[in-house]
Amino acid sequence: MFGYEFMREAFIASTFIAITAGLVGVFVVSRNMSFLSHTLSEIGFAGASFGILIGISPLAGMILFTMVSSVAVGSLSSESSRREASISAISSLFIGLGILFLSLSSESSSYATNILFGSIVGISSKEVHQLMILALVVIVIFIVFYKPLAFDSFDHIGARSAGLPTRMLSIAFLVTLALSVSIGAQIVGSLLVFILLTLPGATAKYLVHSVPKLIMVSVGLSLAGVWLGLYLAFVTNWPVTFFISAFEVIAYFLGLTYKNWKLNH
Amino acid sequence: MKGQLVIEAKNLTKRFGKQLVFKDVNFKINDGEFISLVGPNGSGKTTLVKIIMGMEKKTDGELLMDKSQTVGYVPQFRNVDLDYPLDIESFVRLNLKFTMNPKKRAENNVIIKQILEKTRLTHLRKRPLGLASGGEKQKAYLAQALLNDPQILILDESTASLDVEVKMQLMDLVQELNQKYNLTVIFITHDYDLTKKYTHRALFFENNTIKPISVDEISEAMFE
Numbered sequence: 001m002f003g004y005e006f007m008r009e010a011f012i013a014s015t016f017i018a019i020t021a022g023l024v025g026v027f028v029v030s031r032n033m034s035f036l037s038h039t040l041s042e043i044g045f046a047g048a049s050f051g052i053l054i055g056i057s058p059l060a061g062m063i064l065f066t067m068v069s070s071v072a073v074g075s076l077s078s079e080s081s082r083r084e085a086s087i088s089a090i091s092s093l094f095i096g097l098g099i100l101f102l103s104l105s106s107e108s109s110s111y112a113t114n115i116l117f118g119s120i121v122g123i124s125s126k127e128v129h130q131l132m133i134l135a136l137v138v139i140v141i142f143i144v145f146y147k148p149l150a151f152d153s154f155d156h157i158g159a160r161s162a163g164l165p166t167r168m169l170s171i172a173f174l175v176t177l178a179l180s181v182s183i184g185a186q187i188v189g190s191l192l193v194f195i196l197l198t199l200p201g202a203t204a205k206y207l208v209h210s211v212p213k214l215i216m217v218s219v220g221l222s223l224a225g226v227w228l229g230l231y232l233a234f235v236t237n238w239p240v241t242f243f244i245s246a247f248e249v250i251a252y253f254l255g256l257t258y259k260n261w262k263l264n265h
Numbered sequence: 266m267k268g269q270l271v272i273e274a275k276n277l278t279k280r281f282g283k284q285l286v287f288k289d290v291n292f293k294i295n296d297g298e299f300i301s302l303v304g305p306n307g308s309g310k311t312t313l314v315k316i317i318m319g320m321e322k323k324t325d326g327e328l329l330m331d332k333s334q335t336v337g338y339v340p341q342f343r344n345v346d347l348d349y350p351l352d353i354e355s356f357v358r359l360n361l362k363f364t365m366n367p368k369k370r371a372e373n374n375v376i377i378k379q380i381l382e383k384t385r386l387t388h389l390r391k392r393p394l395g396l397a398s399g400g401e402k403q404k405a406y407l408a409q410a411l412l413n414d415p416q417i418l419i420l421d422e423s424t425a426s427l428d429v430e431v432k433m434q435l436m437d438l439v440q441e442l443n444q445k446y447n448l449t450v451i452f453i454t455h456d457y458d459l460t461k462k463y464t465h466r467a468l469f470f471e472n473n474t475i476k477p478i479s480v481d482e483i484s485e486a487m488f489e
Binding site: 030147148150151154155156157158159160161162163204205208209210211214263 | 318319320338339340342343344348350351352354355356358359360361362363391393396406409410
């Protein structure tokens with residue numbers, strides 16, 4: 001399998017994506033932002049189509065759109081109920097825009113399929129390097145802000161009471177989330193990137209009970225899903241996204257079953 | 266030092282836009298006091314606490330505070346549901362400062378151990394907070410607020426949803442911290458019995474004023 005260059009590139013890229021998504025996912029889940037990460041994927045789709053339309057790379061278009069919109073959502077609405085509503089509105093608009101941009105550009109519909117559902121064959125070594133750098137940016141931001149971000153994510157009220165700059169932390173988090181969506185979409189596609197950003201983090205929460213352990217389990221599940229997905233996709237020629245989503249969903253339900261079992265014993 | 270002035274309000278006034286919360290308020294709080302803030306909902310108790318914490322700005326007057334004093338705050342509401350992932354120890358740890366230094370990390374572990382002992386949580390430290398009882402949760406919130414060794418502890422209706430017995434246990438613990446470690450305690454409450462039993466005196470919030478009163482002057486009517 002590793003005799004093919006595209007598979008080597010795909011493995012390297014997806015390893016970085018899985019680490020980033022697993023890490024960020026723990027905080028997505030604890031901050032109740034699964035819905036926002038889903039929406040950001042759709043916004044990412046519009047961004048990628050926009051990139052194609054104006055002749056910049058789809059990744060650059062994605063980063064541009066997800067960053068602007070996540071910071072806008074974050075600063076417009078701190079109330080979670082209002083946030084849900086404004087996210088729905090923004091999401092609908094962006095799906096429409098994505099379709100419009102694609103139809104205006106001269107690219108074929110297979111390009112849209114790649115953006116939406118991901119592709120492992122299309123990744124060049126230049127793109128792998130871009131992904132690695134972006135993933136490292138996200139990881140470094142997390143290391144720098146780890147303690148206050150963990151406090152704010154797992155106990156927002158306590159963090160605010162302790163005098164932490166929670167608004168600034170929220171925006172820093174949204175920026176990393178936007179970057180992670182853009183990175184993840186390269187492999188699993190923008191429609192399913194939220195699988196990696198939510199399910200491993202949600203599964204981890206049923207298994208372990210400290211922040212470092214949550215991160216380890218989430219990253220582990222994310223890596224296992226992506227590696228196994230790539231291998232099975234190579235062997236069967238079925239889409240990689242199917243295997244990743246199937247693995248993460250099964251892991252999630254096993255985690256949930258384990259938690260319920262433990263509660264009754 | 267016990268009895269030393271730690272907070273003093275001089276003609277303190279707070280307005281939200283045109284709405285007056287309190288006006289020209291004067292009071293003193295001394296080191297090691299156990300003082301309750303009583304009065305109807307919306308009379309400005311939490312607002313005063315937020316001004317003390319620096320989370321809200323005063324409109325007029327002065328609020329003098331001993332700069333050497335740090336404040337630990339146990340807020341009224343917390344987002345902890347049944348699925349909340351962290352165990353009690355990890356929850357308390359959230360308030361620790363980040364360090365890569367192995368010596369500091371070891372010191373932090375000692376601090377955590379001591380706080381869990383002080384708050385009688387050692388045997389419960391691995392219990393997921395979401396599955397803890399109301400009293401255990403309040404103790405965990407208290408432990409987290411005590412982590413940076415504050416001299417002033419503010420409890421915002423921490424006993425509100427607890428059974429009588431659990432309330433007493435929590436208050437006994439706070440009283441012990443107050444007496445043993447000379448912790449100044451500011452206790453926002455709607456509970457007459459607890460105020461009478463545990464606090465030295467009270468600040469009574471009513472009609473846009475705050476009146477310092479002795480424990481004998483506290484009446485049940487103030488809690489209606």
